[in-house]
Amino acid sequence: MAIPRHxxxxxxxxxxxxxxxxxxxxxxxxxxxxxxxxxxxxxWIHLTGEDFEVEAFANPRTPERPGNPPRGAIVAVFxxxxxxxxxxxxAAAGGIVxxxxxxxxxxxxxxxxxxxxxxxxxxxxxxxxxxxxxYASGEDDRPS
Numbered sequence: 001m002a003i004p005r006h007x008x009x010x011x012x013x014x015x016x017x018x019x020x021x022x023x024x025x026x027x028x029x030x031x032x033x034x035x036x037x038x039x040x041x042x043x044w045i046h047l048t049g050e051d052f053e054v055e056a057f058a059n060p061r062t063p064e065r066p067g068n069p070p071r072g073a074i075v076a077v078f079x080x081x082x083x084x085x086x087x088x089x090x091a092a093a094g095g096i097v098x099x100x101x102x103x104x105x106x107x108x109x110x111x112x113x114x115x116x117x118x119x120x121x122x123x124x125x126x127x128x129x130x131x132x133x134x135y136a137s138g139e140d141d142r143p144s
Contacts, residue, residue: 013079014053016120018071025056075110075120083107083123090121 019025029035029047039046047054080086096112108122
């Protein structure tokens with residue numbers, strides 16, 4: 001499945017939130033939006049809602065540099081089954097595609113939306129949901 005087009009049933013995979021206050025961010029999404037915090041690490045929280053997830057980072061790995069969303073940004077993350085094809089289509093539609101980064105759970109790329117703003121496109125590896133669940137529960141056994 002490619003990035004969904006604007007049709008009924010379109011689902012954003014998750015929102016990535018860069019924040020300076022995890023507690024306030026968690027409280028906002030829990031009390032204001034009705035989400036449940038189901039994972040926490042010192043610089044990261046994971047919240048689940050009925051239709052989507054939120055990952056909030058207090059100390060995001062993404063450095064502040066030209067091309068990355070500014071601190072405080074909320075970025076919609078779209079899941080892709082064919083990252084290269086979807087990035088090519090987004091570029092042809094006027095998006096400016098940043099470099100692709102490989103993470104433990106898959107590959108992702110920021111795309112600058114014409115006129116301003118960002119999205120992220122992610123291609124998840126098999127088992128990525130298990131990895132993200134373990135990371136959220138603190139059961140991730142990678143060295144710090």
